[in-house]
Amino acid sequence: MASALTDKLTRLVKEMRGQARITESNVTDMLREVRMALLEADVALPVVRDFIARVKEKALGQEVLGSLKPGQTLVSIVNRELAATMGEGVADINLAAQPPAVILMAGLQGAGKTTTTAKLAKHLIEKRKKKVLTVSGDVYRPAAIEQLKSVTKQAGAEWFPSTPDQKPLDIAHAALDYAKKHYFDVLLVDTAGRLAIDEALMKEIKDLHAALNPVETLFVVDAMQGQDAINTAKAFKEALPLTGIVLTKLDGDSRGGAALSVRQITGAPIKFAGVSEKIDGLEVFDAERHAGRILGMGDIVALVEQVTAGVDMEAAQKLAAKVKSGDGFDLNDFLSQIQQMKQMGGLSSLMDKLPSQLTAKAGSLDMDKAEKDIKRKEGIIQSMTPLERRKPELIKATRKKRIANGAGVHVQEVNRLLKEFEQMQGMMKKMKGGGLMKMMKKMGGMKGMGGGGMPKMPF
DSSP states (O other), X not given: OOHHHHHHHHHHHHHHHTOSSOOHHHHHHHHHHHHHHXXXXXXXXXXXXXXXXXXXXXXXXXXXXXXXXXXXXXXXXXXHHHHHHHOSSBOOOOOOSSSSEEEEEEOOTTSOHHHHHHHHHHHHHHHSOOOEEXXXXXXXXXXXXXXXXXXXXXXXXXXXXXXXXXXHHHHHHHHHHHHHXXXXXXXXXXXXXXXXXXXXXXXXXXXXXXXXXXXXXXXXXXXXXXXXXXXXHHHHHXXXXXXXXXXXXXXSSOOSHHHHHHHHHHOOOEEEEEOSSSTTOEEEOBHHHHHHXXXXXXXXXXXXXXXXXXXXXXXXXXXXXXXXXXXXXXXXXXXXXHHHHHHTTHHHHHHTTSOHHHHHHTTTSOHHHHHHHHHHHHHHHHTSOHHHHHOGGGOOHHHHHHHHHHHTSOHHHHHHHHHHHHHHHHHHHHHTTTHHXXXXXXXXXTSSSSSSOOOOOOO
């Protein structure tokens, strides 16, 4: 996300940290670089001016000049002001209304409104335990209604049917009536978008807002739009009382300017960020954590959350019990570990949340190649018989050739996988009887783990 902006600001952060003494001259030089980085990232000029003025005022104040580590203090000011530009902390979605709470989704065509509607439905079902109904008021775009039907099914919500020959207002009234009669907690209304802002679009969405009186009016904006996102945000702000923003495609090669501009332009908090195309690829937006990512500090909290969500605790406990009992680690267990990595969103998704100094060390890794390698390993194991997976020692030359043919790989790759498996099997044997905890203590893993130490491992 925002790789160019992150690279420039990370470099500046390193320079700032190295400053033993802060003067007006070197602050001005650094802020000139920050200003250029923000403008190149398509951040709106008024937002850049305001940000630079706030940082300069605090950087030349007593907080930095009287500090023992002025460089680090200056970095913390930049981090704090970046977070303030995007909004303080977390702005949760408001459902404080007589059910059904109506949420109106607004934005231009192509911003990802329909997919975001389904992602939000999944979020509300899983995190807020709500009964959710979705409806499409987009009677202009071919297949928009069918698309919402499809993604709503994936999200596990209920879809209210509509047809292109209906009027959006009639659809909205019918859906609201159905939601009331069937005791839905939330009604998500996907509205029509246009390729550009026009009077017809704005009148239609104003009428829908007046008829539905939504508890939330969310503006969905494509993070890759750059300066256009700001103009769109202004137009929607003038037409509707926006209560929140959803930034989509933050996982794309965006310059990051939209994330830093739309909040200040609209005055509405950023509530969610779309971080992948998957139906669960929606994160509650945390300004402080996002600022840390932009500055290359990583987002370890999000990393832990992603790993925790992707881990099948029941499967992990079964594996722990199996290893402890001495049954041994087989290829079925190895396959399970590979599949859990995929459930966590893959290597590139995890790497995105690491601090830049760590990702720089892993910079030589080809993420696409690594992801393909994981899929190849999965294919090789799935080409084995159940007996071969349980007893890998049976896999000799003729079996290896058959497995390689089945997986569409060379025999050398089967050999490589078996060697990696043996290494992991050896590691698992060491873990038997609390060996893992001993290993962690030796590595100093019990120190500096967020104050409370490491959680007790199930081995």
